[in-house]
Amino acid sequence: MRSAALDILERPEWVRASASRLTRHGACCDRARAWLVAMARSHDFAVTDGLAFAGPRWLCKRYTWGPTRWPIAWCEAIHADTIDCGVFGAFALEIFRAKGVEAHPAQVLRTYAEASTTHWRAKWAAMPEAFNWIGARVVYHEVTLVHVGGSVARIYDPTDGVWLDPGIRDGHGAHVAVRSEAPVAVTWGAHKLAHGQWTQIGPMPGRPAGA
């Protein structure tokens, strides 16, 4: 954790954070995981499209993004209507791995203006057990790193159903730092991501007035 990104890890829990993990009750959760994988195969169209790395786009059509009460078990998560990026990330990881794609959890820090974050903060305040992901300058977000060959990786954001663009470094929604849980170093665009470390990839936003 020697990265310059440490400077903007505003909350101690972000420093310690690794990928969100869903808990397991027992057989009910095994069935829930299997249901998720079967749903993903039905929406994959692997033969029709001939694509190995197609992401689970159906997730963000089926589930609404919002606060999740943690901890949450698999059998509870699949029944939920609203899930946060940690659950989205856990779902996507399970789906990529089930179809034989090497995937790992990853986290990003993103910049957003107060005009957006004040609303999210209010929404999350209604659920005290939810993860505190909104900082003064950046927000914490969970994504999925997909190994596409050699040391090359791409990053899928299952919450929005998009592949992140490593060239976007500043502005609304830009990712200024990335943390990969891939066991080895990988390259993402022009960036090299070491295992378990926050890597700064964009300019830090200034501190808001009075912060």
Add this chain to the structure above:
Amino acid sequence: MANQTIFVSGLHSGPSPSAGLGVARSLRAAFGTCHLIGIDYWAGSSGFHHEVFDDVWLKPSWDLLEQDLYARELAAELARGACWVPNLDLEIAWLARRMPAHRGLLAPSDHALAQTGKPFPAVARRLPFELPPALEMTIPDDEIHAFCRDHSWRVWIKGPYHEAIAVASWPELERARAQLRERWQTDRLSIQAHVRGYEESVAFAAVGGAIADAVYMRKRIVTPEGKTWAGRIGEVPAELLTPIEAAVREIQWTGGAEIELLRDVDGRLWLNEWNPRFPAWVHGATLAGRNLPAALVCRALGLPSPAARPLTGRVEFTRVVLEVPVRAELPLPLLPEPEHGIAGAVGKYGAALSAIVPLLAPEDRVRVAPPQVPAELAADLRDAAAVGATPHRLMFRRTAEAAFAGIPQPARPPRRAAGPAQLRFAYSLKTCPDAEYLALARGAGMLAECISLLEVRRALEAGWSAGDIVLNGPGKWWPSSEPATDGLRAVFCDSVEELERLQTSGRGDRMWGLRLRVPGLRSRFGVAVDDPGAFDRVCTAVAALPPERQLGVHVHMAGTLVGIGHWRDVVESAVVWAAMLEASTGRAVRVLDLGGGYHPDDLGRIPFAEIAAFASSRLASLNEVYVEPGRALTQATMGVVTSVLDVRRRGGQIDEVVVDACIAELPLAQVYPHRIFLFTGGRAVPVARGPVRLLGRICMEDDVLSPGLELPSNIAVGDRLVLSDAGAYERTMSYAFGRAGYP
């Protein structure tokens, strides 16, 4: 450059904008005092009114334009030192044919254009892009249908220069083909497989085969018409730019161009189209610091080019909608009087551009190849000559025998414990319950697949035992007056409620199962599992089955409607669900039933043994995989012999032919292509697609048996045709409308 005159055409800035306005704004940005003249061929072209133009030329639409005069006007302006930057594809093609090369005419030559035309651009061999599968649409309809099935009915019908329509079924394809043929006045259309990918582009400016500048663009926001609304400009990667430069050099390209690409998520780049002009978003690149139109003009005039500049920080652009005042000297065209229909009157930009097409390709009418005729069908058609009264549905016996001969006999002894599940073929009585077909099916060792108790009775009467009958469908216990034969081989329920009733029925069938409604499919049949609660309910019902009852899973989606790849996705998905059902209930799945709906030509192409092996790898206790060939066995084995009742002409040419068959005999006439034959000199000759509509005998507007056939000018009342591919549901869904007796 102070007084340089530059003509720019293609000015309409609507939902599908031309590039002229963006080109002009870029030129103005580079050469503040040049003299910019905008050209278009419709008074409503909105770009006329933009302040960027010093002057405008409104020319007549292309169907009224005096071409010789226009060519002389253009040549005179070029001789005076003007530059001409055309931005309409068809106009560019006309210029290439009509105008000699000139340093001020910044457009590709006819030779260069020919290297980039659809659907197989020769220049593609120089480029590091894959080409989506495509076909010229001059092949017979049954081959076009096969292409669509191969690509899972995700295809585009494309015009000869631009315009593409996505189609997902045969009726949609027919509509799109008719629409494009009408618009472009040619049969030179093509069909291209859809590629699932991001839309990206390389745009460049070149003179004499040398690229002056190039940029890469990734679309960020796309309009409902698929047009760019916002995008991100970047450098062209070296691994793409080098081969593009080589290709441009080889074909000696001059002018702007846009290479439209599709990038799939696996990283492959596909060449969609090579457009012979700048893209409409070209000013977005100028805002990012790369002015392609200026680079083009500078290179053409031998002026020092603006140094290749790095992109600015503002590499993203978007469009906005702006109102601008209309030039006083060019008032807007009046709207035509609203017509009777509910569609409002709209502008007709580009409506006459297609008038250029016949000028570009004035050769003879495109000839479409007639369908191929297999040997068995040729022999069967000879029997059709002996038919008396018409219309008459005729069994093609040799074709039927050949189809059933292709069914592998059941393996003896049955499956070994360690091997893959055994394939068993089941004949669907609904695809033809006639005695000849039932005998063929029994001879081929097939099981019987029924969807009602009446069909069960028919199967028993034909000699099948109850233990060889598979009962399917949402209303399988109908009619209640019929005894519900017990001891069937398999019963697949269409709902959880039906399975629960079965548990209390006291029946002793060998196997009970469920038809799955695989998520992502639009189907009214089967048990939904796309909700965890619904799946839990399925599991509860399955877990409660008597232990002695075997469990099966049925999946069905017509391959002829969704295509082969999609069908396989559905089947593999069903296997995954079956495995999950096993894991969740502790009940082993013993049978997998693959429903019918295959096209006759696909039955031999689908690797059922491979699919059985895949299923066995996921379902350890799987004993049997039932394959229901359905219409694949019977569709091609019948024809309707029909007689000509009326021959109608327009302008001396045959326009429509009425026959005594109709959609009552061929209720699916418009759902898939039928091979049609004309008796000439005692022989049945295959008929190609052509201009003559074939109409049925009944007074229904949709009684159109073919939208177009190539029929001889001497066809006469009483001549006979055979409409083949009239078995299966054409046989069993036919009805009595228009005949003397009704049921």
